[in-house]
Amino acid sequence: MTTEELRALDRSAVWHPFTQQQGWATEDAPIIERAEGSWVYDTDGNAYLDGTSSLWCNVHGHQHPRIDAAVRAQLDRVAHTTMLGLSHPGAIELADRLLAIAPRAEGRAPLSRVFYSDNGSTANEIALKMAFQWHRIREPEGRRFKFVYLDMSYHGDTIGSVSVGGIDLFHTMFRPLLFEGIRVAPGDAAGLERVLREQGDEIAALIMEPLVQGAAGMLMHPDGYLRAVRELCDTYNVLMVVDEVATGFGRTGTMFACEQEGVVPDLMSVAKGLTGGYLPLAATLATERVYEGFLGRFEEFRTFFHGHTYTGNPLACAAALATLEVFEDEDVIDALQPKIALLGELLEELIAPIETVRSIRRCGFMTGIELVDFPLEARMGHQVTLAARERGAIVRPLGDTVVLMPPLSIAQDELRQLVAITAEAITAATGAGTPRAPAAVAPASTPA
Template sequence: MKHETLLEKSRKHLWLPFTQMKDYDANPLIIESGEGVKLKDTEGKEYYDAFSSVWLNVHGHRKKELDEAIRQQLDRIAHSTLLGMTNIPATELAERLVKIAPPGLTRVFYSDSGAASVEIALKMAFQYWQNRGIKKKSKFVTMKNGYHGDTIGAISVGSIDIFHQVYQPLLFDSYKVSYPYVYRHPSGDATICRDACLAELEQLLMEHHEDIAAIILEPMMQGAGGMVLMPEGYLAGAARLCRKYDVLLIADEVATGFGRTGEMFACDHEQVTPDIMTAGKGLTGGYLPVAVTMTTERIYEAFYADYTELKTFFHGHSYTGNQLGCAVALANLELFEQMNLIEQVQEKAAYVKKLLSSFQELKHVGDIRQIGLMCGLELVADKETKQPFEWANRTGYQVSLKLRELGMLTRPMGDTIVFMPPLSSRDSELTEMVDILRQGILSVTEGA
C-alpha cells in the first residue's frame, strides 16, 4: 500500500497512545519493517531504534530464534485459557522465571501488560492483608514522580502531574514520599540525599504503618519520571524499612527487568527480594505482550484455602499465559543464557558510559544518568543554576524530531532524552547512535 494511502488512513482512523494527535499530523511516521537495531518507514528511510521500541526490544528485530519459536508454537496451538487450567509454555516459563528471579519469588501470575501486572500487584497486596484478617492495612506508599502504568489503580500510585492530574477525581489516595533525585537535591550529594529520603520514608512508616499495605517503587531507576537514577543503598534501605514496619514491598521491574540495568533484575544490584515483583517489556524480547506478577510463597499461601473461605484471587485476563507469548519468552531467556547477555550488557554499558562522558562538556546537558543500557540525558537552559527550559518550548521533543531527521528514533521524557538501545547493539552501532545523539542535541540547544 502506498505511503500516501496509509497516511490518509492513519489520520482518519488512528488515535495513538501518549500522543497529541495534532503533533502526529504535523510529523507523521509509519513503520514498515525492521531488522537488527534498525527500523524502516514506508518511504524507505532507516532509523536506529535507540529506545528499543519503548524500552522492550532485546535482541533486535527479526531475530531468527524468536521468529522460529513462534512458528513452532503455531503448529501446536495459538491460545487456550489459563482460567482453571494451564498449558505447556506457561508452565515451563513459570519454572524458568522462578530460577532467574530474586531468591524467594516462587509464584508467577500472568497478564498482558506492565500496567496490568501492577494492577494485579496492588490487588494482591491489599487482599493479602484482608485474607489474613488485618483489615486496616489498605493504603499504599509511592514515590514522587513515579510511574507504574495507566490503569486507574496504577495511576493512583503514580505521581506525574502532567499524566495523572486530570484523572484525580477517579483515583484512590496514596502516600507520596520524596524520591532520592540527587541532581535536584539541594546538597547535590548522593549519600545525603539518600539518607534524607530514607528518613522521610521511615517517619511516614512509623506514623502510619498500621494503615499501609505496601510500598511500590521502580528499583534503581525511575523511567517515565525522567530516567532518575536511585543512589546506591536506597533500595536496600527501603526494603529493610518494609521488614521493620511489616509493610509489603512491590518492585515494579516492568522497565528495568531482563538485563536492561546490567543485572537480570534491578533488585539484584542490592540483593533485594521484594514481596511482589512486576515485570514485562523485555520478557518476550520485544515480540508479544506478556507480563508477570511474581510473589513469595508467603503471599501465595494467604490465598490458598477452601473456596468457601472466599480467599480466591478474583482476577484474570483473556490472554493470560498465551502460548505464543510464553513460547517466545522461553526462547528469549534461552538466548540470554547462550549469549551470556548480562555480561555483554555490562561491557556495553561501560562503553556507552565512556562515549557519553564527553557530553558533560555540552552547554545544555545538565545531567547524565545511566545504569546498564538505560540512560537519560537531562537538558537544561542553564547548567550552573540547573534552570530547566520553559516546558512549553518542548526542547526534548524538538531534539527527538531532529534525531529522527538524522536517522534515529527515541522518545523524550519532558526535557530528558532517553537512550535505551537494544541489548544486542554492537559497539559500532552504539558509537553511531551516540554521535547522532550529540549532533541532535547540539543542533537544537546551540544551533550547531
Template sequence: MVVSGEQSQSLSVDDKRYIWHPFTQMKDWLENEQIIIESGHGVYLKDIHGREYIDGVSSLWVTVHGHGRPEINEAIIQQVKKISHSTMLGLSNVPAIELARKLAGITPAGINKVFYSDSGSTAVEIALKIAFQYWQQSSRPEKTKFITFRNAYHGDTIGSVSVGGIDLFHAVYRPLLFPTLQTGSAYCYRCSLDLDPDSCRLACLNQLEEMLDEHHAEVAALIVEPLVQAAAGMLLSPPGYLRRIRDLCARYDVLMIADEVAVGFGRTGKMFACEHEGVSPDIMTVAKGITGGYLPLAATITTDEVFEAFLGEPDESRTFFHGHTYTGNPVACAAAIASIDIFEKDRTLETMQPKIEQLTRALDRLRELPSVGDIRQRGFMVGIELVASRESKEPYPAAKRMGHQVILEARKMGMIIRPLGDVVVLMPPLVTTAEELDRIVEITYGAIERVTGR
C-alpha cells in the first residue's frame, strides 16, 4: 500500500511534531526530509511513497530471515489467538518454557538457566546484577567490581553504560556511572601498542592479565563482546583473543559475561560467536536477533552453578529481586521459537558459508577506493573505515560527517545503512542472496566513490 500525498504529508509533519528519535540530533532531523517505512518483505523495506530499499543493516542488526517470513508471522498470529500476555511473576507460560528449552539446547555447553527480559540493555543489567549478587551469596562479598573493555558497548541504561567504553556516547553520563576497571581493547588497525596482529601474540591482553593478577580478589565479573566490538565500528578480535579471556577468567575466579546481543543468532557465521573459539561463558546475554527481528525479547542465560547460589528459603533473601512487566512475553517467545526453527529447516548457517566467502571477495574491490582504510568482516558483519589518508590512517575531520554522507548517497541508490562515525556498517539479513550481497557492495562502492572521490 502506498499512502496518498495528503497522508504522507501529515505523517511527515506529525513525526517531527511528536517523535524524539533515538541516537539522533533532532535539530538535524527536523531540518531534513526523512524516510518513513510502511512495509517490508524479504531483505527489502518500502517507504510510504512506494520506494524500495535494501535493508543493509537488518533494521539495526535484528532481522535474520527477512521481513514478513510467513512462519514467524503465523506463529505470532496463532499465539495472539491463545493469549498475548501473562505474567512470569508467580506463573509460567507455554512459549517461554519451550523457548528456554531450545535456548539451552543451542547455547554453549553449561549455560542452561534462562532469565527473560526485553532488550539488550536489560539483559546486560540483569547479568551485572546476577554476577554481583552471586558473589554476595557465595561467601566472597568483597568481589564487587567489573572489568570492562575500552570501546565496549553494552546498551544505554545506567548499568550497561557503566560497563561501556565509547566516550562519544558515554562521557556525559560519567557522574552517574559506577566505576569499573577498564582494560584496552583490540583495535588492530590502530593498535595502541603499534604491533602487527600476525606477530603480536595478543600482547594487548597482557594488561588484562596484570589487572586480574592485581585485582581478582575484588572482581565479580568481566564483560566482553565476543569477537566483534560492534558499536565501536566492527572492531574484530584477533584469533585466540576470546579463548585467552575465558582462560584468564577461569584462572582468576572471575565470572565471564559474554554479551552476544549483536553477534548472536548467526551474524558471525555460527549461531553464537563464542563457538568460534570453543568458549562457554558463565553468563551470556542475547537479544536483537532472538525473535528473528520481529518483537522485543532478550535473555540472560547462566550456568547451573550461578543459578544455585540464589537458592534458599524465602526469608533468606537470596532471591534475585529483578523482573520486567513483559518478561517472557508469550508472543515474543513464540516468534523466537519460529525463528530458531527456521535456522534448522533452512539450514541457514550452512547456506550462508559460501555467501560469507563471496562477500569477502566482493568487499575486496572496495580497496580500489583510496578513502577505504580498513575493511573488517566477520560473517555477515562488516565495517568499512574511511580515512582521509590511507598512508597515515588520518581520519577525516569529524565535522565532515563522511560516514553520514555515504549513507545518504546509498539511500539515493536504494539501500538503507547506518554509519558508526566514519565506519560504514553493513549487516544484511542472513537470507540475503549472493546477487543481493553483490548489489549491497556495489551500492556501497558507488556511495563511497561519490562522496570521497577516487
C-alpha cells in the first residue's frame, strides 16, 4: 500500500491510545515501517530521531543484533508455552537474573520471587492484589483494604492501577468503578506519617514511583523521601510497592532508582525496558516474606489466583535475557554517565534560555521541559512535537511539558542533534523571541 492508502485505512479502522481521534484525522502522522539504532523511518523514507525510546522502553536502540539473534533463536525452539502448570528455561533463567540485579541493602531481606505478566499496568495490579491478599490471609477479619498513593501518580490504566492513580485528567472519570485509596502529597513525609498513624490498621500497602513521577511531567522527589517512606512503611506494618516500570533499567542513571537511596521494597514492578522494547513482558518481584504468606495446603485456598495467557512468554523472556546481557557486556550504566552530563550541558545551553520555557526537570536520562502557560486549546506541547517532527525528531508531550527520554545507547552527536531540534521546535511553536535568563534546571544526580 502507498502511504496515503495506509493513512486512509488507519483513519477508518484504528483507535489510537491517549488520542482525540477527531483531531487525529486532520494530521498526517508518520507511519513507521522500520528502525535502526536511535532512528525510526516512515513509509516515505523520512528519518526521525527516537527521542522517546518508543514510549520509554527501547533502552538499547532498535535492531540491536544481540536481541534480534536471541528472539530468532527462540523461534526455532518454541514461541509460546503456558506457565500454568508448566515452566520453561527462559522464564527460569530470567527470574534468576532479575533477582541478581534487584536493589539490595544491608540488613534488609532481598527481593526473591518473580511473578510474570504482560505490561506495567498488570505488574502493578498484581502487586496490589498480592498486598491485599497477604494481609487478608494473615488477618481474615482485618480491615486492611486501603492503599496509599501519591498525588499526580500514574501506575497504569487497568482498574486496579487506576484506583491508585493521582492524575485527575486520566483517572477522575473512572472513580465510580474504583476501590478506596488515600491520596497524599508527594515529598511530604510528615503528612504521610500522619496518615499512617491515624489509619495504618486499614492500609494494606503504599505504592509509589521512586525519585521521579514520570507521567506527571517528570516531577522530582526531594532527597531522602524514598528512604523516609520505606522507614514509615516498616513502622506501621504497611507493605511498600515501588513502581519501577518507567524508572527501571538505567533511566535514572542506575539500574533501578531504588538503589540511589538504598531502598528494598516489599514488592517491585518492572516492565518497559525489560525486553529492550522488543516484546510485552512485565514482572512483579516480591520478598520471601510476602511469598511465604501464600503457602499452605490446597484446601486453605491461599493460592494467588491470578495469571495471564502470555505470562512469561518465551520469546519475550529471550529478548529480556539478551537485554540484560547487553547491559552487562557493554557496560551500559557506566557508558551512560558522560551522556547524562552532556544532556545537562545541552539543556543549560540550548533549552534553558528560551523565554517560553518555565523549568527543566531531570533525573538521569529522564527529562521534562515545562513550558510557560498557554491556553488549553493551543495544545502547545503538541505543537512542539509537530515542529520537532518536521525537523526530524520524535518527542512527546505530557500536557505542556515536553519529554525527552532517548535510548540509553544514543550517540553523543545524536544527543546533541536531539536537543538542538527540541530547542528549535520550542522556539518555532511558541513564538519565542529573545532569550532571557535561563530557566531553572534540576540536577540529574540529585532529584529536587
